[in-house]
Amino acid sequence: MQTPKRTLSSSAAEPEPGPAAAASDVPARRPRGRPRKTITEQDDGNRRRKLMDKAAKLFLTKGYAATSTRDIAAAVGMHSGSPYYHFKSKSALLHAVMSEGMTAALESQQEVLDRLGPDAPPHEQLRALVRHHFEILLGPRSGFIPVMLYEWRSLTPAQRRDVARIKDAYEAAWMPALQALAHAGALKAEPAVARLFIFGALNWAVSWFSPRKGLSLDALSEQAMLLFIHHD
Amino acid sequence: MQTPKRTLSSSAAEPEPGPAAAASDVPARRPRGRPRKTITEQDDGNRRRKLMDKAAKLFLTKGYAATSTRDIAAAVGMHSGSPYYHFKSKSALLHAVMSEGMTAALESQQEVLDRLGPDAPPHEQLRALVRHHFEILLGPRSGFIPVMLYEWRSLTPAQRRDVARIKDAYEAAWMPALQALAHAGALKAEPAVARLFIFGALNWAVSWFSPRKGLSLDALSEQAMLLFIHHD
DNA sequence: CCTACCGATCGGTAGG
DNA sequence: CCTACCGATCGGTAGG
Structure with a gap:
């Protein structure tokens, strides 16, 4: 697999947004593909992947319907509403x-x-x-x-x-x-x-x-x- | 398999209890095995079997956790609490x-x-x-x-x-x-x-x-x- | 088996 | 990503 080509507008010198900017910057509409690496407190792609890993483990053990989004959040050390920053729904x-x-x-x-x-x-x-x-x-x-x-x-x-x-x-x-x-x-x-x-x-x-x-x-x-x- | 022997106390001439008696007569503690045929408005064993049939169908389609006891009750034409007359829990x-x-x-x-x-x-x-x-x-x-x-x-x-x-x-x-x-x-x-x-x-x-x-x-x-x- | 109800939990959201 | 919260729904029960 090839690394995706960057669009012209998102080229080199783009400043890393701080945590505040990341929060106010419409987070729901990302470009397609892997989320770009934005340095927040934790690396973003890793958090998303960790949510998926823990969710898969819980879905397999307890079943999807019996697993709450709070279970998943707790398993990765987040608070209850935070998975919805990464996924728009369960x-x-x-x-x-x-x-x-x-x-x-x-x-x-x-x-x-x-x-x-x-x-x-x-x-x-x-x-x-x-x-x-x-x-x-x-x-x-x-x-x-x-x-x-x-x-x-x-x-x-x-x-x-x-x-x-x-x-x-x-x-x-x-x-x-x-x-x-x-x-x-x-x-x-x-x-x-x-x-x-x-x-x-x-x-x-x-x-x-x-x-x-x-x-x-x-x-x-x-x-x-x-x-x-x-x-x- | 053999039919279970009746105990002496539950022998022949036991009168059929009417609906009122059936309702006030501790319904939670039945003798083991098939429920005895008590004539209420609907036959009791049939209602129990119907609950199991519809529940199985719903469990298979939607999954156990995603099926509510209200879904099951509605599928057999009961009201929400009534399955608990036949089963002590989901x-x-x-x-x-x-x-x-x-x-x-x-x-x-x-x-x-x-x-x-x-x-x-x-x-x-x-x-x-x-x-x-x-x-x-x-x-x-x-x-x-x-x-x-x-x-x-x-x-x-x-x-x-x-x-x-x-x-x-x-x-x-x-x-x-x-x-x-x-x-x-x-x-x-x-x-x-x-x-x-x-x-x-x-x-x-x-x-x-x-x-x-x-x-x-x-x-x-x-x-x-x-x-x-x-x-x- | 119905009526009326309770406490708990759930998915999801606004606002920061 | 956290805080605080909402409306909906759920399993279950008392009392008849």
């Missing part, structure tokens, strides 16, 4: 978690496929996709995608459509490998149905997998491949 | 849905296995279990088990332990078939891990299956078997 915070989580997952999945190259055997492509998906779901940086799996119904219809676009692209990337495997006789179910079953099997691991149970993500991926792929 | 209603749903599922699953007999080939046992599970999840009388899958975290720890007992028995009944299939070489993953993946794959269908999509529950079961079971 719902927008949920949407940001899912949307940015899914975007990052789609990008890292594409990197995995690119690294493997288009001529890798489909068996290896699927193994890499499975392994990467477990990393997204269960790895040390996980959290946003599991929220998406459990809180889909908490989105508004418009938000759902928006996140679905990214999710569809993520899932569509599995089809070439599945179709190749079906063609080779290593996958016996219809690829479109197999994809749904396979995502179910993997996603469900969020509800039972514990890294301390002795199973590594590599071993878990291997078990999944053994279950789904028929060797001759 | 949480108790959720628990009843899961507990009674899981109990019924365990019983009908056992009937399926009994009908098949202990000498049926493991392949047929698994197919029957899968088919029955889809019936529970997606069939015309479904609803309670999907709520359990999505609202586990809304239970109190004690309620969780209680429902887990039944759920564990339900899942344990799959192990003999899976172990036999593994032994015969038709299941390549470890049976304990395979069971978790398989339940995930099947349970996930709640989020995507639509009977109008042209796929019957029989065809769905067949696809699942093709995916998991390796024929030689």
